[in-house]
Amino acid sequence: xxxxxxxxxxxxxxxxxxxxxxxxxxxxxxxxxxxxxxxxxxxxxxxxxxxxxxxxxxxxxxxxxxxxxxxxxxxxxxxxxxxxxxxxxxxxxxxxxxxxxxxxxxxxxxxxxxxxxxxxxxxxxxxxxxxxxxxxxxxxxxxxxxxxxxxxxxxxxxxxxxxxxxxxxxxxxxxxxxxxxxxxxxxxxxxxxxxxxxxxxxxxxxxxxxxxxxxxxxxxxxxxxxxxxxxxxxxxxxxxxxxxxx
Numbered sequence: 001x002x003x004x005x006x007x008x009x010x011x012x013x014x015x016x017x018x019x020x021x022x023x024x025x026x027x028x029x030x031x032x033x034x035x036x037x038x039x040x041x042x043x044x045x046x047x048x049x050x051x052x053x054x055x056x057x058x059x060x061x062x063x064x065x066x067x068x069x070x071x072x073x074x075x076x077x078x079x080x081x082x083x084x085x086x087x088x089x090x091x092x093x094x095x096x097x098x099x100x101x102x103x104x105x106x107x108x109x110x111x112x113x114x115x116x117x118x119x120x121x122x123x124x125x126x127x128x129x130x131x132x133x134x135x136x137x138x139x140x141x142x143x144x145x146x147x148x149x150x151x152x153x154x155x156x157x158x159x160x161x162x163x164x165x166x167x168x169x170x171x172x173x174x175x176x177x178x179x180x181x182x183x184x185x186x187x188x189x190x191x192x193x194x195x196x197x198x199x200x201x202x203x204x205x206x207x208x209x210x211x212x213x214x215x216x217x218x219x220x221x222x223x224x225x226x227x228x229x230x231x232x233x234x235x236x237x238x239x240x241x242x243x244x245x246x
Contacts, residue, residue, distance in 0.1 A: 013037065013091040015037040015040065086136060092118050096156075136177075138170070228239065
């Protein structure tokens with residue numbers, strides 16, 4: 001018996017990096033997954049081909065998670081087909097770095113919109129589907145930058161700190177319906193999100209990590225699947241750091 005056999009899961013930012021690893025791990029454990037991606041059609045098509053063995057248990061949909069009307073329409077379709085939802089992983093996230101004095105307003109707003117407002121919109125519409133069956137698991141993928149802060153990442157750090165506040169408040173609102181809301185906080189993970197960092201900066205970041213390496217998307221996925229499982233039924237409002245000791 002696979003751990004997530006028959007479960008219905010929704011993952012945002014599902015076609016690259018951590019999101020893809022989470023999606024593939026859920027599929028491997030028997031879940032039916034709708035994977036949402038922002039706009040990289042090439043990455044979505046590559047994943048579709050690579051995951052062909054899962055057949056119609058994987059469906060990929062383009063969606064701007066910060067677009068409230070689009071998300072509402074998406075969930076109306078999902079509810080008509082699935083009726084309920086077991087798992088939501090709020091993983092979608094972007095970076096647009098600059099020191100605050102030079103940061104463009106649109107870059108501030110876009111990072112907040114995708115990373116934080118996206119978690120609000122997806123969770124808002126997912127919760128009623130979970131409440132129908134008095135069961136659900138919501139997992140936010142946040143970041144240590146939310147409490148550490150890095151120069152040049154004020155927008156990203158603010159969005160990630162906001163995610164934790166959102167997650168903790170929501171966890172208290174839905175706990176009586178047997179819905180848990182938790183977060184994982186990956187540190188430096190070898191994904192496209194940090195692929196554009198200069199080599200010298202990468203070396204400095206690795207020195208900051210006691211494990212002396214960056215993590216892998218698969219290591220984050222393991223933690224997400226644990227929090228999404230029945231084994232984590234009494235874990236609620238928690239943030240699990242996956243940082244190599246950062």
